[in-house]
Amino acid sequence: MRPALSRLSLAATLALGTAAALLSAPARAQALDAAGLQAIDTAIQGVAAKMVRWRRDIHQHPELSGQEVRTAALVAQHLRQLGMEVQTGVGGTGVVGTLRGGRPGKVVALRADMDALPMPENTGLPFASQAKASYLGKDVPVTHACGHDAHVAMLMGAAEALAGMKAALPGTVKFIFQPAEEGAPVEPDASGKVPSFGAKAMVEAGVLKDVQAIYGLHISSNLPSGVAGYRSGPLMAGSDNIHIHVEGRGGHGSSPWAAVDPIVAASQVVLGLQTVVSRQLNISQEPAVITIGQIQGGTRYNIIPDFVEMMGTLRTFDEGMRQDALKRITTTAEAIAASSGAKARVRFGPVAYPVTTNPAALTEASLPALKLAMGGKAAVIPKVSGSEDFSEFQKVVPGFFYFLGAPPKGKDYRTAPPNHSPLFDIDEDQLPVGARSLAALAVDFLQRP
Numbered sequence: 001m002r003p004a005l006s007r008l009s010l011a012a013t014l015a016l017g018t019a020a021a022l023l024s025a026p027a028r029a030q031a032l033d034a035a036g037l038q039a040i041d042t043a044i045q046g047v048a049a050k051m052v053r054w055r056r057d058i059h060q061h062p063e064l065s066g067q068e069v070r071t072a073a074l075v076a077q078h079l080r081q082l083g084m085e086v087q088t089g090v091g092g093t094g095v096v097g098t099l100r101g102g103r104p105g106k107v108v109a110l111r112a113d114m115d116a117l118p119m120p121e122n123t124g125l126p127f128a129s130q131a132k133a134s135y136l137g138k139d140v141p142v143t144h145a146c147g148h149d150a151h152v153a154m155l156m157g158a159a160e161a162l163a164g165m166k167a168a169l170p171g172t173v174k175f176i177f178q179p180a181e182e183g184a185p186v187e188p189d190a191s192g193k194v195p196s197f198g199a200k201a202m203v204e205a206g207v208l209k210d211v212q213a214i215y216g217l218h219i220s221s222n223l224p225s226g227v228a229g230y231r232s233g234p235l236m237a238g239s240d241n242i243h244i245h246v247e248g249r250g251g252h253g254s255s256p257w258a259a260v261d262p263i264v265a266a267s268q269v270v271l272g273l274q275t276v277v278s279r280q281l282n283i284s285q286e287p288a289v290i291t292i293g294q295i296q297g298g299t300r301y302n303i304i305p306d307f308v309e310m311m312g313t314l315r316t317f318d319e320g321m322r323q324d325a326l327k328r329i330t331t332t333a334e335a336i337a338a339s340s341g342a343k344a345r346v347r348f349g350p351v352a353y354p355v356t357t358n359p360a361a362l363t364e365a366s367l368p369a370l371k372l373a374m375g376g377k378a379a380v381i382p383k384v385s386g387s388e389d390f391s392e393f394q395k396v397v398p399g400f401f402y403f404l405g406a407p408p409k410g411k412d413y414r415t416a417p418p419n420h421s422p423l424f425d426i427d428e429d430q431l432p433v434g435a436r437s438l439a440a441l442a443v444d445f446l447q448r449p
């Protein structure tokens with residue numbers, strides 16, 4: 001890895017970057033070059049301080065999935081001030097800004113997610129969240145513990161930088177600010193169904209109409225600072241909620257023969273499900289994970305209850321394996337419960353995110369621009385068993401997703417509190433780095449033949 005980032009940030013002082021430099025040879029389509037990157041970097045450095053202010057403001061005012069009203073208003077106002085066409089209320093509270101370049105060409109999209117998490121913040125930052133909101137009928141603290149505040153600030157910065165280069169842009173850039181990445185904003189109905197949310201709802205609202213490629217990033221405290229982590233093919237797992245209702249027949253704890261004990265049946269189901277990954281799926285192809293994270297049953301030590309409810313998650317890296325695992329989880333749970341006279345009813349959702357997969361062709365084509373924008377600091381990372389609904393966009397158009405390393409200053413990335421920790425924090429110096437990489441990928445895509 002070539003540590004050239006400090007040199008890149010010097011570009012601001014060189015004053016070389018002008019919109020005209022974006023396309024040094026307008027008649028000839030070509031990938032982003034150093035002069036083009038310098039123009040982008042100059043523009044990004046010009047909004048670096050604003051990005052920090054936006055990030056802190058959004059951090060202090062976090063909003064839960066589907067409730068991103070204040071954040072969406074802030075974004076929409078900014079995009080309007082930049083002279084863009086702005087759509088609001090897209091797939092819920094989503095905002096889309098369209099920047100039409102001065103020259104005809106392709107359409108590329110950049111995406112940031114806007115929502116925060118129902119959890120406390122213990123960072124002690126001067127702009128730490130004190131927000132509360134209602135989540136599934138309970139009052140909960142709300143915190144930007146996944147860095148989506150930084151994603152919004154970076155994309156607002158990239159939007160301002162690219163708006164300043166509008167005349168030279170050969171095509172259109174869509175800025176997609178997405179709600180509800182973290183999950184369904186409402187409780188499922190009796191059948192386990194919820195209305196579409198997040199990326200899926202935006203896709204259904206037509207946000208990808210005419211779009212030829214989409215790019216997005218996730219900030220991470222567990223990668224070295226200023227490094228882009230990427231991989232071709234499956235990057236992040238598909239995620240499916242598992243819900244299992246084990247129906248027995250209640251009775252006295254002293255006479256289990258006169259009852260059907262759903263506690264014992266559910267216990268056997270939990271153990272049996274471990275064989276789906278270890279014995280039933282071909283894990284030489286891709287890894288998979290099944291975790292049961294929640295079990296509820298019974299009210300008293302000597303009462304056999306009527307039923308047990310269990311919730312869990314399935315993580316897969318291949319759509320075929322995912323479909324296979326869903327079937328096998330159902331069959332395994334039903335058959336094990338039946339063996340003791342109980343009945344298992346299995347359903348999946350509301351979270352059902354596909355695998356986040358970077359297509360080989362787009363990855364290969366985008367890497368030179370990513371590496372240029374990162375000063376060479378880009379590295380292939382292992383698969384991530386976490387999930388991302390960016391995959392819903394990738395189902396419709398080629399999309400490239402990557403991580404941006406930004407552990408807090410003075411913290412080792414190997415031990416820094418991870419995303420979703422109440423201690424999660426980032427290095428704000430990486431905001432311009434992320435914004436520059438997004439803008440560079442968009443310009444490069446528009447310029448490439």
Ligand code: NI
Pocket residue numbers: 146147148181218
């Ligand atoms: Ni996230």
